[in-house]
Amino acid sequence: MNKTTIIDIVVPQEVTTTSINHIIKQHHISQRMRRKLKNDGYILINNNNASWDTLIHGNDHLVISIEPEQEFSHTDMDLAILYEDEYILAINKAAGVLMHPTSTVRDGTLANGVLYYYNKTHQAHDFHPVHRLDKDTSGIVIIAKTAVVQHAFEKQRIKFHKLYDAIVEGILPSSFLTIRWPIGRKPGSIIERCCTEAGKTAHTDVTVITHRSNKAIHVAQLNGTTSIRPTVLSPKKI
Numbered sequence: 234m235n236k237t238t239i240i241d242i243v244v245p246q247e248v249t250t251t252s253i254n255h256i257i258k259q260h261h262i263s264q265r266m267r268r269k270l271k272n273d274g275y276i277l278i279n280n281n282n283a284s285w286d287t288l289i290h291g292n293d294h295l296v297i298s299i300e301p302e303q304e305f306s307h308t309d310m311d312l313a314i315l316y317e318d319e320y321i322l323a324i325n326k327a328a329g330v331l332m333h334p335t336s337t338v339r340d341g342t343l344a345n346g347v348l349y350y351y352n353k354t355h356q357a358h359d360f361h362p363v364h365r366l367d368k369d370t371s372g373i374v375i376i377a378k379t380a381v382v383q384h385a386f387e388k389q390r391i392k393f394h395k396l397y398d399a400i401v402e403g404i405l406p407s408s409f410l411t412i413r414w415p416i417g418r419k420p421g422s423i424i425e426r427c428c429t430e431a432g433k434t435a436h437t438d439v440t441v442i443t444h445r446s447n448k449a450i451h452v453a454q455l456n457g458t459t460s461i462r463p464t465v466l467s468p469k470k471i
Contacts, residue, residue, distance in 0.1 A: 312324055363386045
């Protein structure tokens with residue numbers, strides 16, 4: 234049976250006798266996750282089976298695992314891993330790759346590739362993206378190896394600063410401009426976005442990097458508070 238390691242810690246030496254719940258609460262584990270570990274967790278203390286009610290002491294090695302929440306298939310992918318430690322992966326996602334399976338696409342997503350990598354490298358982890366990129370957008374994504382790490386990012390409310398390079402058809406009025414216009418879902422699509430008064434507030438700074446004047450094609454760098462698509466920059470939508 235496959236298991237995903239959620240807790241793997243050595244209890245501080247100064248601890249005398251305490252409960253498992255008290256120790257993992259100090260590691261900022263959410264109440265929901267603590268409840269799940271209590272009900273469904275496989276607990277080892279110094280490599281011996283234990284229960285939630287077992288008391289622990291200083292220098293004890295506590296490991297708690299659960300069955301994987303995600304049963305995605307594994308896909309052998311050439312992952313561009315830029316950084317890895319025991320908590321996260323930083324991957325340069327290629328364009329054309331979904332972050333995770335959908336109701337119609339079950340294989341070939343980044344999640345499938347990461348789970349294959351974990352299995353290949355003997356890591357008992359799940360796929361927990363800290364943030365996401367659209368299918369057709371390439372760039373760096375951070376993947377937490379456990380739900381606990383993902384929760385830690387969410388609790389700190391970390392904001393990610395994203396810069397997008399986009400090929401834009403049309404003539405921009407300036408090499409530097411700022412667009413303050415709401416962005417919402419494009420009618421008839423669950424993916425595409427467009428400028429609409431019914432959308433969410435958005436602020437986009439645009440810098441033209443280069444252009445081909447004969448075809449009015451610009452390569453622009455976008456810095457915004459909402460995920461930006463090149464269609465936002467067509468002249469009729471500014």
